[in-house]
Amino acid sequence: xxxxxxxxxxxxxxxxxxxxxxxxxxxxxxxxxxxxxxxxxxxxxxxxxxxxxxxxxxxxxxxxxxxxxxxxxxxxxxxxxxxxxxxxxxxxxxxxxxxxxxxxxxxxxxxxxxxxxxxxxxxxxxxxxxxxxxxxxxxxxxxxxxxxxxxxxxxxxxxxxxxxxxxxxxxxxxxxxxxxxxxxxxxxxxxxxxxxxxxxxxxxxxxxxxxxxxxxxxxxxxxxxxxxxxxxxxxxxxxxxxxxxxxxxxxxxxxxxxxxxxxxxxxxxxxxxxxxxxxxxxxxxxxxxxxxxxxxxxxxxxxxxxxxxxxxxxxxxxxxxxxxxxxxxxxxxxxxxxxxxxxxxxxxxxxxxxxxxxxxxxxxxxxxxxxxxxxxxxxxxxxxxxxxxxxxxxxxxxxxxxxxxxxxxxxxxxxxxxxxxxxxxxxxxxxxxxxxxxxxxxxxxxxxxxxxxxxxxxxxxxxxxxxxxxxxxxxxxxxxxxxxxxxxxxxxxxxxxxxxxxxxxxxxxxxxxxxxxxxxxxxxxxxxxxxxxxxxxxxxxxxxxxxxxx
Numbered sequence: 444x445x446x447x448x449x450x451x452x453x454x455x456x457x458x459x460x461x462x463x464x465x466x467x468x469x470x471x472x473x474x475x476x477x478x479x480x481x482x483x484x485x486x487x488x489x490x491x492x493x494x495x496x497x498x499x500x501x502x503x504x505x506x507x508x509x510x511x512x513x514x515x516x517x518x519x520x521x522x523x524x525x526x527x528x529x530x531x532x533x534x535x536x537x538x539x540x541x542x543x544x545x546x547x548x549x550x551x552x553x554x555x556x557x558x559x560x561x562x563x564x565x566x567x568x569x570x571x572x573x574x575x576x577x578x579x580x581x582x583x584x585x586x587x588x589x590x591x592x593x594x595x596x597x598x599x600x601x602x603x604x605x606x607x608x609x610x611x612x613x614x615x616x617x618x619x620x621x622x623x624x625x626x627x628x629x630x631x632x633x634x635x636x637x638x639x640x641x642x643x644x645x646x647x648x649x650x651x652x653x654x655x656x657x658x659x660x661x662x663x664x665x666x667x668x669x670x671x672x673x674x675x676x677x678x679x680x681x682x683x684x685x686x687x688x689x690x691x692x693x694x695x696x697x698x699x700x701x702x703x704x705x706x707x708x709x710x711x712x713x714x715x716x717x718x719x720x721x722x723x724x725x726x727x728x729x730x731x732x733x734x735x736x737x738x739x740x741x742x743x744x745x746x747x748x749x750x751x752x753x754x755x756x757x758x759x760x761x762x763x764x765x766x767x768x769x770x771x772x773x774x775x776x777x778x779x780x781x782x783x784x785x786x787x788x789x790x791x792x793x794x795x796x797x798x799x800x801x802x803x804x805x806x807x808x809x810x811x812x813x814x815x816x817x818x819x820x821x822x823x824x825x826x827x828x829x830x831x832x833x834x835x836x837x838x839x840x841x842x843x844x845x846x847x848x849x850x851x852x853x854x855x856x857x858x859x860x861x862x863x864x865x866x867x868x869x870x871x872x873x874x875x876x877x878x879x880x881x882x883x884x885x886x887x888x889x890x891x892x893x894x895x896x897x898x899x900x901x902x903x904x905x906x907x908x909x910x911x912x913x914x915x916x917x918x919x920x921x922x923x924x925x926x927x928x929x930x931x932x933x934x935x936x937x938x939x940x941x942x943x944x945x946x947x948x949x950x951x952x953x954x955x956x957x958x959x960x961x962x963x964x965x966x967x968x969x970x971x972x973x974x975x976x977x978x979x980x981x982x983x984x985x986x987x988x989x990x991x992x993x
Contacts, residue, residue, distance in 0.1 A: 449601060451622035454484040454579075455802055456795075457599055458629045459586040459638060461489030462498050463562065463784050464770025465631030466569035467512055467791030468798075473576035475799040483802065485578050486623065488602065490585035490964075492985040494570035497633075497964060499662060499748040499993045500562035500784065501694050501704060503527060503554055503677055507822075508788035513572060522564040525699050527554040528675030533732060535682040540732040551779040551830060554677050559696045559704075561992045562784055583985035589638055590622060596808040597765030599624040600638065603981055608909050626807035627798045628766040631791065634751040635966035636772045637981055648759035648768070654868040655774060656753035658691070659967045661724045661939050662706035663898075664992055667740035672701045679781065680733075684726045689713045693727055694781065695736065702743075702992075703736060708750060708781075711869040711937075711971045715879040719936035720967075721747075722884035725892040737891055745898040746993050747939040747965040752778040755827040756864065761815045765808040767794045775823065779830035786823055793817045832863045873973045876931035895941035899961045903989035904940070906960045906982055913982035914942065914957050914968065921976040922955035930973055937971050939963065963988045 456472055458465045469485050476483040491497035506523060509516055516523070532543040532552055574580055587603035600623055606616030630639050635657065643649055678695040685691045690710030697703050707724035728737060751757075751774040758775070761768050769775075769790040776783030797814035801807070818824055887893045906913075916922065926932055927945055932955075934943035940961040945953050964987045969979040 448619040449622050451624055452486075454486050454623060454625045456483070456485045456627050456629060456798055457623045457625035458485065458487045458631055459600055460631035460633060460636070460770075460772070461487045461491070461494045461570060461580065461582065462566055462631060462633055462770060462787065463569060464772070464787035464791040465489075465629065466494075466566060466573050467508070467788040468629050468631060468769055468795045469573045469578040470512060470569065470576060471792045471795035472799055473573070473578060475796065477576070479803070481803070483799070487573070487578060487580050488584045488586045488600065488623065489580065489582040490981060490984055491582060491987060492989055493567075493582045494580060495563040495566040496582070496989045497987060498563040498566045499660070499746040499990055501660075501662070501696060501706065501781065502560050502562040502784060503696060503782060504558050504560045504562070504565065505780075505782055505785040506556070506558060508785040508792065512788055512792055519572070521568050523558040523560055525559040525675050525697070527557045527559060527677050528673065529677065530554050531676070531678045533678065533680045535680050535730055535732065537683050538731060540680070540730070549779075551777075552679065559675060559677065559698050561698065561704075563990050563993050565784070584621070585981035585984040586638060587620060587981045589641060590624070592765065592808060594808075595764065597628050597763070598808070599628055603983060605983055607911060609911060611911055614909065626802060627811065629769055629791075629794055629798070630766060630772050631769045632772050634749040634771045635970055635979075637979060639768060639772045640969070642763070642766070642768075643759060646760075646763050648763065649757075650760075652759060653753060653756040653865045655751060655757045656865060657711040657869055657970045658708045658750040658752050659711060659720050659747060659937070659939065659965060660706055660708045660750050661720055661747045662704060662745070662993060663742050664744035665703050665705060665737055665740045665742050666701055667703055667736055668738075669701050671736050671740070672703070673697050674699060683730065684723045685709065689715075689718065691723075695733065704993075705733075705737070710752075711749070711967065712872045714872045714874045715882070716873050716876050716930040716933040717879055717882040717936070719882070719884065721895060721898075721939040722882075722936075725887060726884065728891050734891060742893065743901070744991065744993055745901045746988055746990050747963050747967070749966040749970055750778075750783075751776055753865070754778055754833060755824070755831040756862065761794075761818065762797070762811040764810050767797070767811050767814055769794045775827070777827055777830055779833040786827070789821065789823045790818065793821065832861075870971055870973050870975055873930055873933060873971075875929050895939065896961070899940045899963065902940075902963050903991070904961060904963055904987060905989075906962065906986045908960065910983055912957055912959045913980050914959050914962065915978045915980055917976045917978065921974050923953055925974055926972070926976075927953060927955075934968055934972065934977070937967050939965060939967065943968070
């Protein structure tokens with residue numbers, strides 16, 4: 444902090460994060476105020492340079508929550524243009540593929556009535572709806588700090604200072620951050636939110652819950668040969684290139700305009716430190732069942748993002764004095780359906796209804812107890828409850844996971860009588876490198892498979908050279924003394940953007956070099972670092988990737 448030069452603004456509700464959850468919260472607040480003929484001051488802070496710039500998802504979207512929020516979304520031009528036309532589920536071996544017959548697919552893999560979308564485009568459209576209702580949108584402003592009242596309730600947030608040099612000193616471009624005070628602050632930062640992590644540590648929001656479970660999703664957008672294009676075709680795969688003990692799967696979604704979204708999700712509880720999710724994804728594209736779609740096409744975008752996948756049993760306490768968690772910040776994604784946007788929108792609506800009711804009653808900075816109560820009575824709770832054991836089955840390996848998910852979802856329709864629990868967070872599963880088989884990945888061919896730096900280039904990622912490094916180390920000796928010595932430096936492999944590399948100095952001693960400019964804000968390092976020594980903090984607002992169509 445450089446003195447107390449910060450100005451402050453007052454709102455009824457401040458929302459941190461301009462993804463589907465944050466935007467739905469804002470829209471619902473304004474709708475309720477309009478119905479009652481009241482004024483309500485609502486703003487959204489978004490660290491991306493524009494709404495949608497940091498939104499990355501598959502995505503197949505269930506329109507149920509959107510229809511509740513904006514019943515006439517079609518007439519208003521929401522970018523849900525490609526209805527799902529066919530579902531395929533393949534189990535891959537290295538060279539072969541076995542399709543699951545449609546009648547055997549559990550309900551969670553049926554996508555009739557859903558749409559293949561660019562979630563970034565959906566977010567931009569939601570941003571337009573929010574703005575038309577009078578929501579103040581502040582893209583390019585990263586909420587860097589939580590502000591508390593004397594009684595410990597959340598008072599609001601402060602944005603990061605701009606124009607601070609690498610050495611932590613103000614440059615001549617220096618501008619202090621801004622304080623935003625609110626009666627209620629809604630945190631919608633997405634998976635592994637920087638402020639959400641702090642709230643959890645301070646308020647013990649996850650006490651008594653299963654440890655959260657994460658994956659990393661790596662995605663590319665391709666323009667393919669029109670002869671290979673099947674609008675609305677949805678393909679999911681399990682199996683190769685991942686081994687039977689590593690949780691994960693892929694998606695290949697056909698959008699409009701000869702475009703396909705292709706990606707691989709790898710559970711961050713994997714145990715072999717030699718594994719590189721990025722390289723596994725590159726390898727996946729070479730499978731005979733997949734490469735035919737891409738050959739002759741052109742890769743046009745790349746990105747990566749962590750996924751909060753623990754489901755109902757890992758949901759933290761949703762409300763606390765002065766604030767609440769919505770969307771993937773809390774972990775509402777339904778991993779069994781490979782969908783989260785409908786859950787993000789619904790959770791935002793429920794939080795908005797609780798906040799509006801409180802403001803109407805003249806309350807502020809107390810706990811919005813009616814929000815978790817409304818969630819428990821909602822269709823979203825019912826949906827998540829049906830798949831509450833999904834990740835736990837897969838902890839027992841792919842064979843057991845596939846079999847039991849089939850029994851639970853297909854045979855029992857989600858009415859499994861027992862609840863299974865996880866007991867360990869993802870980062871503890873990594874084994875010493877000496878105990879694991881080394882994985883040597885093929886070199887990229889530049890046509891179907893690519894390297895990290897060329898990939899980061901097409902994510903349009905940018906960070907100021909002269910600013911503090913936003914990937915912070917609690918103890919700078921740990922990367923070499925522990926991570927490199929014991930785990931062969933896994934940060935150089937789990938990062939999908941080439942941020943971390945071990946380099947030798949003139950005397951031959953190794954050190955960790957952090958190329959923070961490459962960071963795509965996926966948060967994998969913050970989750971998977973085996974010693975939890977890396978803490979991701981916000982860089983200057985407006986920096987990071989710019990995902991145009993992801």
